Amino acid sequence: MVTLNDYSGSVKPDWCPACGNFAQLTAIKNALVELNIEPENAVIVSGIGCSSNLPEFIRAYGYHGLHGRLLPVASAIKWANRDLTVIGYGGDGDGFFEGTQHFYHTAKRNVDITYIVSDNQIFGLTTGQASPTSEIGFISKTTPDGNIEKPVNPLTFALSAGATYVARGFSGDPKHLEELIRNGIKHKGFSFIDVFSPCVTFNKTNTYDYFRKRVYKYIPDNPEDFSKAYQISQEWGERIPIGLIYQKSEATYEDLDPVASGEIPIVRRPYRKLTEEDISEFL
Amino acid sequence: MGNDEIIFRVAGAAGDGVQSAGQIIAKTLSRKGLNVVTYNYYQDIVRGGQSWYQIRGSNSKVRSQGDGLDILIALNSDALERHTNPEINEGGASPLSGIAIYDKSLTVKDKRNVQYIEMPLSELALKHSKFPLMKNTVAIGAAMAAAGVNFDTLAGVISDIFGNKGAVADQNVKAAKEGYDYYSANYKPLEKTLRFSDKRKYLIGGGEAVALGAVRGGLKMYIGYPMTPASSALHYLASHSKQFGVFVKIPEDEISALNMVIGANYAGARAMTGSSGGGFSLMVEALGLAGMTEVPAVIYESQRPGPSTGLPTKTEQGDLNLVLGASQGDFPRIVLSPRNVKDCIELTSEAMNLAQIYQTPVIVMSDLYLSEHSETIDEIDLNFSIDDGERAKDGESDYKRYRITDNGISERAIPGQKGLMHNEDSDEHDEYGNVVSDAVTDPKKREEMMKKRMRKLETYRRNMPPTPTYRLEDADVAVVQWGSTAGVVEEVVDILRDKGKKIGAVEVNRVFPLNPDIEKILSGKRIIVVENNFSGQFNRLLKSEFGVKTSLVRKYNGEAFYPGELAAMIEKEMEVN
Numbered sequence: 001m002v003t004l005n006d007y008s009g010s011v012k013p014d015w016c017p018a019c020g021n022f023a024q025l026t027a028i029k030n031a032l033v034e035l036n037i038e039p040e041n042a043v044i045v046s047g048i049g050c051s052s053n054l055p056e057f058i059r060a061y062g063y064h065g066l067h068g069r070l071l072p073v074a075s076a077i078k079w080a081n082r083d084l085t086v087i088g089y090g091g092d093g094d095g096f097f098e099g100t101q102h103f104y105h106t107a108k109r110n111v112d113i114t115y116i117v118s119d120n121q122i123f124g125l126t127t128g129q130a131s132p133t134s135e136i137g138f139i140s141k142t143t144p145d146g147n148i149e150k151p152v153n154p155l156t157f158a159l160s161a162g163a164t165y166v167a168r169g170f171s172g173d174p175k176h177l178e179e180l181i182r183n184g185i186k187h188k189g190f191s192f193i194d195v196f197s198p199c200v201t202f203n204k205t206n207t208y209d210y211f212r213k214r215v216y217k218y219i220p221d222n223p224e225d226f227s228k229a230y231q232i233s234q235e236w237g238e239r240i241p242i243g244l245i246y247q248k249s250e251a252t253y254e255d256l257d258p259v260a261s262g263e264i265p266i267v268r269r270p271y272r273k274l275t276e277e278d279i280s281e282f283l
Numbered sequence: 284m285g286n287d288e289i290i291f292r293v294a295g296a297a298g299d300g301v302q303s304a305g306q307i308i309a310k311t312l313s314r315k316g317l318n319v320v321t322y323n324y325y326q327d328i329v330r331g332g333q334s335w336y337q338i339r340g341s342n343s344k345v346r347s348q349g350d351g352l353d354i355l356i357a358l359n360s361d362a363l364e365r366h367t368n369p370e371i372n373e374g375g376a377s378p379l380s381g382i383a384i385y386d387k388s389l390t391v392k393d394k395r396n397v398q399y400i401e402m403p404l405s406e407l408a409l410k411h412s413k414f415p416l417m418k419n420t421v422a423i424g425a426a427m428a429a430a431g432v433n434f435d436t437l438a439g440v441i442s443d444i445f446g447n448k449g450a451v452a453d454q455n456v457k458a459a460k461e462g463y464d465y466y467s468a469n470y471k472p473l474e475k476t477l478r479f480s481d482k483r484k485y486l487i488g489g490g491e492a493v494a495l496g497a498v499r500g501g502l503k504m505y506i507g508y509p510m511t512p513a514s515s516a517l518h519y520l521a522s523h524s525k526q527f528g529v530f531v532k533i534p535e536d537e538i539s540a541l542n543m544v545i546g547a548n549y550a551g552a553r554a555m556t557g558s559s560g561g562g563f564s565l566m567v568e569a570l571g572l573a574g575m576t577e578v579p580a581v582i583y584e585s586q587r588p589g590p591s592t593g594l595p596t597k598t599e600q601g602d603l604n605l606v607l608g609a610s611q612g613d614f615p616r617i618v619l620s621p622r623n624v625k626d627c628i629e630l631t632s633e634a635m636n637l638a639q640i641y642q643t644p645v646i647v648m649s650d651l652y653l654s655e656h657s658e659t660i661d662e663i664d665l666n667f668s669i670d671d672g673e674r675a676k677d678g679e680s681d682y683k684r685y686r687i688t689d690n691g692i693s694e695r696a697i698p699g700q701k702g703l704m705h706n707e708d709s710d711e712h713d714e715y716g717n718v719v720s721d722a723v724t725d726p727k728k729r730e731e732m733m734k735k736r737m738r739k740l741e742t743y744r745r746n747m748p749p750t751p752t753y754r755l756e757d758a759d760v761a762v763v764q765w766g767s768t769a770g771v772v773e774e775v776v777d778i779l780r781d782k783g784k785k786i787g788a789v790e791v792n793r794v795f796p797l798n799p800d801i802e803k804i805l806s807g808k809r810i811i812v813v814e815n816n817f818s819g820q821f822n823r824l825l826k827s828e829f830g831v832k833t834s835l836v837r838k839y840n841g842e843a844f845y846p847g848e849l850a851a852m853i854e855k856e857m858e859v860n
Contacts, residue, residue: 011717043698044666047708055706056717061698062706063549065542066572072539076546077698079530080504084550084698105535122764201756207360259530267551271501273529274665279495282485283314 002036004029006059013057020171020197021051021118021261027174028087028116029058030181035085042085045074049091050125051118051197068098071106074113079254081265085185088115093123094151096132107161107190109253113189114184117154118171120199121206128202138205154194154244155233159226165191165230166246170215171198172208173242180244190250196242214240223247286476288341289430290351292379293419294366295358298330300416303358303444305336306657307423309486310440313659315432316480321347321657322843323372327511327595333365333403337376342478346623346770350847353473354429356422360389367395374842381473384425384466385430386418386514400425400470401543407461412454420455424462431472432479434463438539473592484659489649489767491514492627493583496525497555499628499667500635504530504554505544511595512651513557513585515664537562541569541580548579549707551634551697557583560602567609570644573615576707577685577693577736579638579645579672583631586650588841597841598652600766603820606646607795615691615740617645618795622751622769624658628794632667641739642673642695648794650815651842653767657801678702683714687731691738699770740796754780755787761808761856763801763833765791765821767843768813774846775853784857794821802829811836815843834859 006030013023032042042060045051048067054061061084065073074088095103095117106115123129123141133154138147158166165187168173169177177195184191196211218232218241229246254260261267289312293304305321312318316318317340321380325334339349357363363385365371369378386404402425408417408537420441438456461726477735485493492515497505507517517531534540540556547554558566563584573580584606588599607620615791619635621627627649634645663769675682675694684705686693693714696703711729719732753773755761764772769790779786791797810833812822819835826833836852838844 038701039704040699040701043550053718056708059704062442062708062716063546063576064706064708064710065545065576066568068541068711069569069572072534072542073546073549076504076506076543077550079532080550080552080554081699089429100536100575102539134384241410257530257532258481258525259528262528266503266530267699269503269528271669273665274495274499276665278498278526279485279663279665282487282491283483 001032002038002253004033006039007032008076008083009057009059010102011056014053015050016201018200018201019050019052020120021247023174023177024116024118024195024197025054025057025177027181028096030178031185032085034182034234035185037085042087043077044087044089045070045077046088047090048125049123051089051091052094054089056171068094069102069268070094071099071115075106075109075111077268078111078113079260081267082260083265086113087185088113088118090135091124091155092117092119092121094129096154103157104161104268106165107158107192110162110164110189110250112188112252112254114181114189114193116181116193118153118197119194120197120203122200122203123232124199124200153233156230158192159230159233159246163192164189164248164250166233167191167197168242169192169193169222170242171195172212176217176242183244187247189250211240214238215242218243218245220244220246285341285343287343287346287478288339288349289353289356289473289475291338291348291356291426292335292352292366293332293356293358294335294362296331297326297328299358300419301334301336301358304419304423305338307440307444308426309338309657310444311427311432311437312338312664313484313486314436314440316482316484317341317477317659318343318345318484322343323655324376325596333361335362335366335745344538346773347846348843350377350845352377352379354426355379356419356426357383357385357389358419363389364392367397368393374840375845375848379811380431382667384422386431398465402465406464407465408458410461410826411457414446417454417458420458421462421551424459425466427680428463428466429473429478431471431475434460435617437463442855444765484661485663486657486659487624487625488515488655488657489627489653490585490628490655491519492624493557493631493647493649494519496628496631497581497635498529499555499665500556501669502529502630502635503552504547505556506532506534506540506543506547506554507557508533508537508540508562510559510562512584512587512654513559513562514656516557516583537565538569541566541582544580545569545573545578553639555581555583555635557585559585559587560589560605562847563602563605569611571612571614572709573644574610574616574736575709577642578707579642581634581638581658582644582646584646584648584784585654586648588839594841596651598650598815598843599814599839599841600650600821601817601839603794605649614736614740615643616795617641617643617796618648619645620648620766620792620794621653622766622792625660627653628859629787629846630792632787635733637743640670641692641743642672643739648766650767671684675700675703684716685712685714685732686736686737687714690742691735692742717798744796744799746792750798750800750804751790751792752804753788755792758785758787759809760784760786760811761805762786762811762813763789763805764789764813764823765794768815771844771846771849772813775850776780778846778850779854791821795824797824797828805829805831810834811853813844813849814838
């Protein structure tokens with residue numbers, strides 16, 4: 001049996017005390033333990049931002065890549081080795097600004113990976129600029145008179161792209177978050193979990209209190225009902241839903257690809273030698 | 284041009300079937316044991332414009348598209364005028380001096396000193412099919428009769444090419460026969476001394492050769508976004524994906540392509556991407572990621588003239604500065620520059636190993652000229668020894684992914700391996716992969732890690748194979764080239780040797796880092812650098828590396844060098860002191 005201790009990293013997280021990322025780190029570890037996934041078979045791929053430092057703080061295989069580019073790296077890891085559990089982890093700036101095209105296409109491809117976004121509605125590592133999910137009127141270093149650009153809605157974006165598991169969690173409710181992550185990992189296909197993750201240093205608006213007052217746990221009657229999911233995902237303001245929004249079973253990209261779908265993962269297949277037959281077409 | 288060689292050119296508009304016709308001729312010649320080089324001149328349109336396809340066949344070794352033109356197949360009146368008129372410059376291509384084969388509906392603008400073979404191509408074609416391009420096949424039949432090639436070989440090629448299209452193959456063979464018989468009944472073959480045999484040669488395009496070389500080098504995943512002239516490799520791999528068991532994917536952009544290649548290699552699967560300069564520009568960021576995290580990556584960069592969209596269907600060697608300078612900071616990179624189709628196979632396989640051994644990006648630089656032309660090869664060495672480099676063993680205690688070593692190379696661990704879990708980081712890191720840049724910046728560790736990474740380049744330099752040379756033994760003058768100009772440079776050396784010049788060539792097919800042996804090779808010689816670009820990017824590299832005095836011969840109008848043209852340029856340069 002895998003224990004929490006197996007996932008204990010040697011590096012202490014460098015996040016600010018009470019940062020929303022702590023709850024997510026714990027939830028990810030707990031979910032992996034609960035699912036009895038060996039640390040050598042778990043890969044955490046991250047982008048750039050405070051949250052993206054996470055792979056260092058967990059004893060698994062970690063790849064801390066570029067801002068916005070974690071999904072292509074994570075997808076190819078999965079295609080190369082289907083036996084691995086691949087988790088993508090990054091922030092809202094990372095995923096919904098520079099990573100937009102990757103997010104859209106990875107969701108559409110239904111690659112069997114889990115993508116968790118620590119959504120704090122601000123750029124933290126670069127010390128407090130408006131992010132793609134900052135609300136209208138939000139004051140930051142780059143929006144001293146208030147943000148005038150509409151925020152991205154990550155849930156509707158994921159839904160319209162074709163993600164097959166769409167959920168929203170809150171770092172202030174770690175048990176619920178862990179369940180969403182666990183089910184996301186179990187889901188065969190692209191699972192997306194947007195997590196409200198208060199930035200205690202730079203975002204004085206979207207605080208723990210702000211969310212505690214507003215969030216409610218949504219449970220869909222029929223997780224496959226796309227219209228309902230789309231409608232729920234647009235709720236904002238006084239009442240904000242968290243929980244599973246949408247889930248549907250669909251073939252994954254690697255199931256459909258004639259090469260990746262083989263029983264033995266690509267990485268373990270022997271090298272193929274060129275033959276006379278191969279080159280005879282050039283004669 | 285020797286009497287044992289023959290040059291064909293099929294000319295028309297895009298959509299006229301110029302390229303397919305040219306490929307049938309090329310394959311017929313290679314099946315008759317001739318050495319063949321083809322040249323593809325086309326524009327960035329799907330219909331219209333002017334394009335042509337040249338095929339040079341010979342009993343002697345041919346290494347460029349060559350000078351002279353024996354047989355022109357003109358598919359429209361403009362082509363007939365353009366390729367017979369010595370005043371019209373096609374970028375260095377020779378005007379016709381032999382015979383022009385064309386349909387009688389075309390008009391001859393001004394009579395030139397060539398033989399006009401006006402034929403009822405369309406009428407003969409209509410006997411077998413209503414498909415308008417069938418007249419090309421009639422013309423090919425006539426051209427083969429003019430060259431003295433037996434009909435059966437042509438029929439065999441047509442059957443193979445159209446084999447999966449049912450009746451179409453049969454109709455084409457019949458149409459070709461009409462042309463062949465018509466020509467034979469009314470005209471004499473050209474006076475050539477070509478010796479044909481039934482010893483078939485492999486005829487392979489440069490792009491296909493890169494793909495074959497990659498497969499030979501253990502390729503498991505190819506991820507590329509379409510861009511001329513790198514797409515020929517992508518197409519070949521996509522159509523042979525199941526045969527080779529190679530996963531092929533077109534992602535959303537080239538940024539994703541290289542990041543995916545990094546992900547695949549990180550997971551332990553040999554992966555590669557390919558593009559031209561425009562796509563490579565988008566990969567710049569990820570190139571440094573591979574360098575920093577020491578993940579293997581092979582990138583096929585097939586150059587075309589820039590800047591920006593430039594000349595999408597033309598050739599140039601203008602991306603060397605880009606490739607050498609791409610991405611912030613210093614990190615080791617290896618750049619190979621195949622000289623010909625054979626090199627495309629062998630150096631791409633080599634790149635696949637080098638990336639694994641040195642755990643760093645390796646770029647294979649080709650160009651449109653090489654990627655989109657075909658050459659014959661007598662033999663392909665199918666054997667290649669895969670080297671996965673240094674790998675850690677499961678459960679190794681105190682595993683350090685980036686262990687400081689004398690040769691700079693640390694043992695890799697692949698996800699799934701027990702007990703070797705670690706972090707690979709785009710931030711500067713310590714031997715374990717833990718970041719040294721955030722909480723406490725550690726200048727000493729940074730310095731050690733920088734040195735470790737850069738030592739890999741020194742290790743590689745010590746292990747580089749010797750730089751190839753050509754007829755250099757007693758030479759006073761060394762022509763130094765890199766990449767695809769090797770063939771034409773060798774021919775120029777032969778031309779100038781025949782004129783009594785003591786000249787040879789240095790063929791730099793591993794362009795970065797430069798092999799230290801070049802210094803000795805060049806010692807005491809007059810150096811002339813030949814490049815297909817404006818500023819002499821390689822010339823600058825050579826001078827800065829070895830402190831040598833050079834003169835530079837350039838061409839940057841989008842076309843490749845022709846042997847006669849380049850010989851004249853070099854001779855002129857030799858006169859200047």
